[in-house]
Amino acid sequence: MLSYRLVTTIEELESYKSTWSEILEREKNDNPFVEFEWVSTWWTTLGVNDNVEIYIVEHKGMAVAFFPFVRCVRFGDIHHFVFLGQGFATYMEVIAEKQWKEPTIEYLLKEFSRKYKRFIIALHGLLESKNTSQILEKYAIEHQVPHSIFRTVTPYIDFQSIKLEDFLQKHRKKFKKIQRREKKLKALGQVTFQEVQCERLSGMFDLFARRWQKKIDKSGFTEQQTRRFFERLAREKSKALRVEVDSLQFEGDWIGFTIDICCRDRNFCQAMGHEPDFNIFGPGRLIERENMLKAHASNYRFYDLGSGYEPYKFEWYTHVDFTRKFMMSTKGKRERTLRLMMVLFDRLKGQLTNNHQLVKLKRDRFGELRHFLKSAHPKDWFHSLKKGINRMIAVHIFDIYVAENGQGQTTSSFNEVFIQDVMACKGRANFVSNYHKGYRIFRNSKNEMAYLRHDQIFYEEVTGFTHKLPSNISYIKENNHQLSDIVAKVQEEGRAVCTSVYWYEGKRRREIVQLGFQRVERIKIIQLFKWKKVYRQENNWLKYLQSQGQNFEHLWQLALLPLFV
Numbered sequence: 147m148l149s150y151r152l153v154t155t156i157e158e159l160e161s162y163k164s165t166w167s168e169i170l171e172r173e174k175n176d177n178p179f180v181e182f183e184w185v186s187t188w189w190t191t192l193g194v195n196d197n198v199e200i201y202i203v204e205h206k207g208m209a210v211a212f213f214p215f216v217r218c219v220r221f222g223d224i225h226h227f228v229f230l231g232q233g234f235a236t237y238m239e240v241i242a243e244k245q246w247k248e249p250t251i252e253y254l255l256k257e258f259s260r261k262y263k264r265f266i267i268a269l270h271g272l273l274e275s276k277n278t279s280q281i282l283e284k285y286a287i288e289h290q291v292p293h294s295i296f297r298t299v300t301p302y303i304d305f306q307s308i309k310l311e312d313f314l315q316k317h318r319k320k321f322k323k324i325q326r327r328e329k330k331l332k333a334l335g336q337v338t339f340q341e342v343q344c345e346r347l348s349g350m351f352d353l354f355a356r357r358w359q360k361k362i363d364k365s366g367f368t369e370q371q372t373r374r375f376f377e378r379l380a381r382e383k384s385k386a387l388r389v390e391v392d393s394l395q396f397e398g399d400w401i402g403f404t405i406d407i408c409c410r411d412r413n414f415c416q417a418m419g420h421e422p423d424f425n426i427f428g429p430g431r432l433i434e435r436e437n438m439l440k441a442h443a444s445n446y447r448f449y450d451l452g453s454g455y456e457p458y459k460f461e462w463y464t465h466v467d468f469t470r471k472f473m474m475s476t477k478g479k480r481e482r483t484l485r486l487m488m489v490l491f492d493r494l495k496g497q498l499t500n501n502h503q504l505v506k507l508k509r510d511r512f513g514e515l516r517h518f519l520k521s522a523h524p525k526d527w528f529h530s531l532k533k534g535i536n537r538m539i540a541v542h543i544f545d546i547y548v549a550e551n552g553q554g555q556t557t558s559s560f561n562e563v564f565i566q567d568v569m570a571c572k573g574r575a576n577f578v579s580n581y582h583k584g585y586r587i588f589r590n591s592k593n594e595m596a597y598l599r600h601d602q603i604f605y606e607e608v609t610g611f612t613h614k615l616p617s618n619i620s621y622i623k624e625n626n627h628q629l630s631d632i633v634a635k636v637q638e639e640g641r642a643v644c645t646s647v648y649w650y651e652g653k654r655r656r657e658i659v660q661l662g663f664q665r666v667e668r669i670k671i672i673q674l675f676k677w678k679k680v681y682r683q684e685n686n687w688l689k690y691l692q693s694q695g696q697n698f699e700h701l702w703q704l705a706l707l708p709l710f711v
Contacts, residue, residue: 148249149204150254154198167386169210173243177237180214181384181387183379184235184407187382190378191375193230211241211246216229216230223263227266237271239273264478265476268472268473268488270471272469273300274297274467274468279470283295294485295472296496297468300451301462302448302466305442305449317462324435327428330582331424334581339395339440341391341392342391342393344380344389347377350393350403353420357420361509386410388408388409394429397569404434404437411446413448416452426578434458438462453469539674540673541673543648544606546644546666547645547659547663549633549658551618559590562586563589563595585599585600588635597623600615601615606646611669622644624645629661633661645663667682
């Protein structure tokens with residue numbers, strides 16, 4: 147004989163903690179969101195204002211099933227039941243042993259039918275690999291109850307189904323690409339991946355806020371109550387549940403993080419984030435790789451990528467499950483109408499969220515526009531307008547000039563600036579981008595940024611035009627009036643100096659000619675939307691090299707000149 151008891155306070159629920167946890171232990175539960183520690187932490191932080199109702203079904207006075215619901219009343223007298231944790235719990239379940247699940251579900255639904263004249267049940271996060279959604283569907287069909295079901299794909303990696311060597315081989319191209327970026331970053335400074343103690347989680351939230359500063363974030367991850375929830379959850383000491391936070395750090399600064407909620411054999415990736423200033427080095431990919439390999443090394447069987455159709459999830463997965471949302475109602479017109487409205491809303495939402503291009507438009511582009519409107523200055527409007535016009539149609543004409551490698555001398559002092567020196571600078575993103583391109587950065591005696599120098603590549607920033615430089619030539623880019631000192635500084639090393647001048651920069655052209663520069667090439671680039679044509683005129687590179695007595699071994703670079711455009 148079954149009966150039920152209703153619990154509405156966390157204090158009442160505490161007395162059932164051992165029974166709740168023992169049921170999950172016997173069932174070898176790997177869903178972290180139904181563990182007692184997760185539910186109680188959510189209830190006392192995020193769910194304090196919700197009408198939480200835990201229905202405990204008993205058999206001969208012993209609890210055999212727990213139904214963690216939130217109930218509200220809509221449209222006057224329609225009782226609406228959902229699982230607690232909605233918006234935070236990706237998966238939810240009925241807490242019951244396998245033999246008790248079906249009888250307790252049928253029993254409680256019949257009790258609801260007797261107790262409530264009108265009700266709607268909308269239960270999210272039911273994995274198809276479990277049998278709860280099938281039991282609910284069977285009940286609805288047998289009792290002719292109006293119902294609807296929605297499915298969302300849930301990709302994951304099963305490390306027992308594939309050897310690590312085979313996994314690495316399968317994704318070798320992705321790993322090689324990640325390794326190339328990692329190598330570039332490590333060449334600039336120290337990179338570490340390390341676990342973070344629960345007392346230092348503020349770095350994670352600060353990084354997440356910077357990551358989403360120019361995006362539209364609906365997760366509420368950095369809100370005060372959400373922060374408090376994860377901080378408390380990380381301090382929970384549980385045999386089955388564990389929160390793991392790892393950081394990717396460059397020279398001691400956070401550039402990436404991952405937070406995982408682990409339960410027995412499952413490592414669920416709750417959230418990831420990375421520093422937008424370091425986007426060009428792919429820190430998101432790097433910490434993603436490290437997190438997967440750590441999960442494997444920690445002997446987790448499943449690396450759970452979460453529900454959703456985000457493309458990156460399908461780059462790594464080995465298997466897919468499906469998460470269901472089950473909705474049913476009594477047969478009255480009002481509750482059926484409400485349920486149909488909810489169904490239409492969920493279908494529309496599903497169509498929109500499954501379209502990755504629309505998601506990027508709303509999240510990224512609209513987010514960037516919102517941030518721009520809030521913070522843009524008049525000069526930003528001008529640059530944005532100019533950039534927009536140039537994306538559609540543009541004509542760029544500039545000349546490349548070279549000064550011989552004479553015996554320059556200068557009284558000015560220039561000191562090289564390393565990436566460690568600019569980590570706290572306001573314009574850090576530009577510095578990081580330049581370091582990634584291979585530039586060396588120098589500042590003058592007044593501690594002002596004086597010039598950029600590249601010893602291998604000529605790089606015209608506006609057009610993206612590149613050209614591999616002959617040996618013993620350095621490209622410089624400066625925007626102040628110390629050009630003569632800069633040229634002399636580079637020439638002290640016995641190197642020639644290369645720079646560029648746009649057709650309308652008459653004053654600068656006269657200045658560099660006086661310094662001994664000679665034009666070696668004119669570049670004209672015509673762009674119309676995505677179509678681009680490059681015209682290279684007056685190519686005197688070969689003539690210049692011969693006049694400087696360069697070895698013939700460098701001439702092969704000129705034969706391949708068009709390949710570097």
